[in-house]
Amino acid sequence: WADTIKIANVIELSGAGATVGSNWRDALKLAFEEINAAGGILGEQVEVTDYDTQTDPTISRAMVQKAIDDGAYVIMGPIYSGSVKVNMMVAQQNGVPQLTGAEAPFITDMGNPYIFRTSFGAQQSMPKLVKYLADEMKVKSVAIAWVNDDFGKGGRDSFVAELGKHGITVTADVSSEVGQADFAADVIKLKSSNADAIFAYLHEEESARLLKEIRKQGVTQPIFGETTLMNQKVVDLAGEAVNGVRGHVGLTANAPIPGVEEFAKKFEAKYNYKPDHNAIKAYMGAYVVKHVTTKNGKVDPQAFADALHGLTITPADEPGILMETSWDDKGEVNRDSFLVEVKDGKQTVVSTLPKL
Amino acid sequence: MTPVLSVRNVSKSFGGLRAVDNVSFDVHQGEILGLIGPNGSGKSTLFNCVLGQLPASTGSVLVDGQDVAGKRPCDLNKLGVGRTFQMLQVFPDMTVLDNIILAGQEHKGTMLSRLFGKPDAGLTAEALRMIDFFRLGHQTYEKAGSLSYGQQKLLDAAMAFMAGPKLVMLDEPAGGVNLTMLADLKERLKAFNQERGATFVVIEHNMEFVMSLCTRIIVLANGRIIAQGDPETVRNDPTVIEAYLGG
Amino acid sequence: MSKHTLLTLVAGLAILILLPFTQSNYGVFVLSSWLVYSISAMGLNLTLGYAGQVSLAQASFMGIGAYMTALMTMAGVPWPIAMVAATVLCFVIGFLLGYPALRVQHHFLAFITLAFNALVVLALRNEEWLTGGTYGIVGIPRPEILGLPTQKPLAFYFFVLALFVLMAAALYGIIRSPWGRAFKALRENPIRANSLGVDIRKTTLLAFAIGSSYGGLAGSLLAQLTQFIDPHSFGLTISLKVLLMVIVGGAGFFFGPILGALLIVLAPEFLRFTEGYYLMIYATLVIVLMVFCPTGLLGLVERARTALKIRQKPNATTWEAGR
């Protein structure tokens, strides 16, 4: 390894995932600029190269191959589970650790010792949410609206599995397309299912459109979601239609945690927009690289992967990690999360749910 | 002897207009039949009905005694019926030579032999002869679309002959063709007719050409046959003079 | 074939054989995908460039070929059988897709084929039991040829190259034969062609079927190259990409799609340094290219070549001939 440490940022910069990808890229840049300004890692400067997956699994695979040809130490990203599923094999074959932003359950189930998450998989977050629905809200039946891609499908499957454990029935199961604009039919189905609650698992804009249509048709059931549904973006887009929506959030820029708040401020000052949870993931990920490498005392991919399994990093050890986080032996993370509700167009944390 | 072509009570309507109205006639082997009539009298439409380009509203068409209802233009061509069109119809972006070879190739061998056999289906020599006859020799490798109007008209006629058809139906072959060339064309048709016994049906407004070429003439007006007979009779028929030839 | 062209071909082949040795793994991957896309684009060139049938469904045939190969090889069927089956299946489906082309042409046909492509993608995504749905299929094996594995990028490249040469030669044969002339006639003037005995129905369907089977084979190779397939890889954008290859290279020119595929596959590599501006620059280049040579690059070359030959066109010379 020459004078610089090469970090490959294999991420969605164009295509459907461009929004999440740019959040991630910007935060990652921010973090490594800070790290470099503070003297780098083990005295060496970090060089981040972006590789655009175009939100296309096949291209993402080629990009990981290229990153490895270029001598990457750690691969950051991508976020889309479909891409990760494909390209993690390449990283695995070459023994390069990969910190992904993907949340689909299967990522950590494949026994790949080089893959690590930066946030919960859906199989971690859904139990927390369903428990809340069952215990606190006494919900007996749910209508689900989800987006038919690997993000939505993965979340929906985990959610439904979890519902089964609590004996909650699904009365409507409505899939929609990425980029769908018209949710009239979807809402009619949700509404006429007469479920106790509605669960929505879609991307930001689609969430906003769904919520607006729900408001338009005067649906009265409570609405729940996971992370994206209560996102600031959704609030900006759907306005008051989001008020009253509740859900579980793994990471949020609104978390009442000093580190997160400070990060959000820095980010907004630099890039002029509010970071989302993907930005937080990338920022934390960068500091994970710093922390683990410093701890190992050498720039060695194998040592990195070995060290991160079973590791817990606290903000005291490494302020950039923002919240205490642990990795298990499959690369799955565990940390506190939050139950939030949107009130007056603001995401407010109702309660903090402890690590599982 | 069964007629080469037999048209029986063919009618064709477009909306309320009866473009061809109950037309019947036979064409026998070796005849050169002229089809004349005022503009819009239904000549081209009749051709199109006979040749499978348009479905006739009623009536039937027999080629060699065989009913060709529902047959497509390519099937008729395979039966030995060639044709030209009134409006220019060539393959503009192919060379003159390729135009001509194409016109003959579908009659050579089978589908498979055309895939694996010679690229020109063994037709180059014959095609060049045909091109020379129609005085297109200096244009052999030009794109057909860059030919002058009259040259394209000649090319179109040349294509109709390539398959060595027994019946050729020509829609205004003389339009735009130089008189000298036209005289040659007439000789060529007659030679074909006498040597190979080919039969022709010709639509043409050039009376000199029709009268000196055809053995029999049918006159159409408003979709109906108003007169028929040998050139002399038709030329002097008052109804024909009134409807078509003018004073 | 003249001596000159023969020499050029041999030189080209030599380059194709030697080039990968100078490349990294990734470089070999890029070269392989170029050849794979070339095969697909060659097929579309037959349908579109020669026979004039606008098809925007080439990616769906790549998809059908890819899934067929993936499912069969992963079920243990030997790869040659799987690849042949994929190609034949696409031939048959392409044949059927040709039927609408008998009724409609041009933009209507474009949209029927486009709709077909979209339907195939929908089916691939929704029929999860068979296709793995939106997650796709991972871990498609690469073939073993006479005991030699092609797991390594370089080995697989040569496998692709061999098929590429084979398919190119076959296409060349078809285009030069009377079939090729009939395809062109179909493009230029179907009505006249029909009256000259060209069976329009058969010719149209064959143009679709052959073009599609090239797509199927390309898809089959793509599945083995990337070892992963999902519905998204065979969507409309990919069809349009293949179309772009054909047009940019020069529709109706034998080497057009190969050149086009080279440009389109390599463009991202050369433009990567521009980061987010990559697609903008790429699009701008395409527009500029179209505006300045609407007939594609090879069309431009041909134009230049005719322009160099200043010709005095011999005219009909009755005056002299008359003597």
Next chain:
Amino acid sequence: MLELKQVYGGYGKMTILNGTSFKIDKGTITTVIGPNGAGKSTVFKAIFGLLKIRSGNVLLNGEDVTALPPAKMLAKGVTYVPQGRNLFPMLSVRHNLEIGGISSTDQAQIARRIDEVMEQFPILKEKAKEQAITLSGGQQKQLEIARALLLNPSLILVDEPSIGLSPQMINETFRTLLRLRDEGVTILMVEQNAKAALAMSDYGLVLEQGRTRMYDRADELLADPRVGQLFLGAHLEEA
């Protein structure tokens, strides 16, 4: 009226016109004859500004009009009826006519003229509302000729008006041209139907290989045995 001086031009790099020169007088009918591909239509395109002229000049009433675009030529009172099919297939017959008069400043007069030409070509009146594409070949040609008569041009270029017309319609058309000539309009016409055309013309012009081979009074040309042999198919008829 119209003069071509040593005009060279062609398509792309191909030269078709090799120094074409001729001069026609006001109020006459001149017929151009020549073998197929001689460049007759190309001459018309050159005059009307549709062909790139490489060298030489086109003069109209002494004024240099070389390479003026069609719109300018129309404004100078020149109209052009090209060879082949030249209609707007999906528009109705009446609308096709209407567009023929679009360059006129007096639209009221055009409306009147449309009614007049419809009287002259009754079939057009009958089919006024039909799409032009549904007309028969000869009917389409009639429509085109009628369209060219709408304006009041001082020079008409007609490329083979007789193609597709029945003998009666040819007579009718030629009569119209003669009447126009008598009103002072100059007419330059290409015809393969050369005998009939020369018979009604004042002058005849033989074009070959893009050069003027002969230019004479029409009756002289008709009588010239060389012309008869080469362009009127005479040698075969005599044989």
Next chain:
Amino acid sequence: MNTFFQLFVSGLATGSIYALAAIGFTLLWQASQTINFAQGEFIMLPAFFVLAGTQFLGLSFPVAMAIALALSLLLLGFGFKRIIIDPLLPHGVLPIVIATMALGILTKEGVKQFYTAEALPFPALFSDRTLNILGAAISVQDIAVLLIALGAVALLQLFLNGTKIGRCMQATAQNPQVAEILGVPVKRMILYTFLINGALAFLASILISPIYLAKFSNGETLGLIAFIAAIVGGFNQIRGALAGGLLIGVIDNLSAAYISASYRSAVPLILLIIIILVRPQGLLGKAEGRTV
């Protein structure tokens, strides 16, 4: 039944959006025989002109709208014609298809790079108050869009078929060489066509964006559906766009509810295929006359 009615009404509302987007396609086809694959992006863009005006230049909404309209005419009308259509028109449809596809990408990526990759809310011209009609919820906005689409279709139809200029535009599209010979100002006719298209894109943009949100990728699906609507309705008749748009909107909603949500996007496609095969000229289109 109540559900059905709501579905139907919502379908009409969406359908009028499709119609609005589809009008441009039919206009371009009828008046210049071109197909603009960037039409979706053309409809996406003007909203961003407005937003840029209000957000960056601090203009008031009406002023920003006026400037956006001017920009649309200049860029989507005049510029588009000069830079892409003029050189490509003589070469047939395919090069235009490719070039406009590329233009679509360029526009989309340009907005993403220079403006934002995010969706932005866009102020509504009409109240989004919901009315309850026979138990179905429909907003004032929906009704306005429907009426405007109707109006645009009626006006254009009148213009193209009822005025001399309109017919000259059609003539230019059908046979530009002859149009030129007859003295039709061909260049100007083409310019008119594209200016009108620019204005239509602007209109569609400001009506659609409040509902769809302003986002760089909006053109992708909208362009495709609008095209389908145009073909289904009849490509050579402006009113076909309206019929096609409404039909697709309603069918889309009904099939999402009664057939299968995951195959809902298949239904318009199948409809498209059937229509083209059974009635290639579209529901309201005119069949082309004789071929030989």
